[in-house]
Amino acid sequence: MADNNKIKLALPAEEHRAEALSYKKEFTELGESHIHGSGSLGNTADYGVWLKKVAAARTTAQPGWVTATTYFAITGKKIVGTIQIRHTLNDMLLETGGHIGYGVRPSERRKGYATQMLALALGKCRGLGIERALVTCNTDNVGSARTIQKNGGVLENEVYEDNGKPVQRYWIDIK
Secondary structure, eight states, rough: OOOOGEEEEEOGGGGHHHHHHHHHHHHHHTTTTOOSSSSSSGGOHHHHHHHHHHHHHHTOTTTTOOOOOEEEEEEETEEEEEEEEEEOOOIIIIIIIBBBEEEOGGGTTTTHHHHHHHHHHHHHHTTOOOOEEEEEEEEOHHHHHHHHHHHTEEEEEEEETTTOEEEEEEEOOOO
16 A cells, blocks of 8 residues: 555544535435444534534443544545544444444545554554454445454454344454
8 A cells, every 4th residue: 555545543623624524425425324433424414513522422422322532534635534433332332333433435445444444443442441342344344344354353253233234243452
């Protein structure tokens, strides 16, 4: 991978507004309303409100949720992905959601960004005191499974979401 494809993780900020809206638009134009790892950016009409929501989520969990940190994955000035680290696991996250969720901009998929994003997020997990991270993916998402495996993921089992979709559960040691 060329050096110009290296990414950094950045906390969302006002300075990212135009690029974040472009990122979101690319998903919606393809009919993808859910943007994995984005703290519900795809479902939020007001970027400023979303910024406040993801900032608050770092320290205060809404009922039924856990504290979480959402990052933009950026190369140059372009947002190529979103990744969210859940600081702890509730029952749902332990079953099918995991510690980390991520999504890559449709036009930037298959370029190795997800692998880099997950590696960087695992370093952030270490800083949060997480020693083993659970990362899940839909069984039919071969690319995501490879990303997890490249980052040390060991398949524990396969479970089913409430909608019947099979999900693979991987653990990554990050001590």
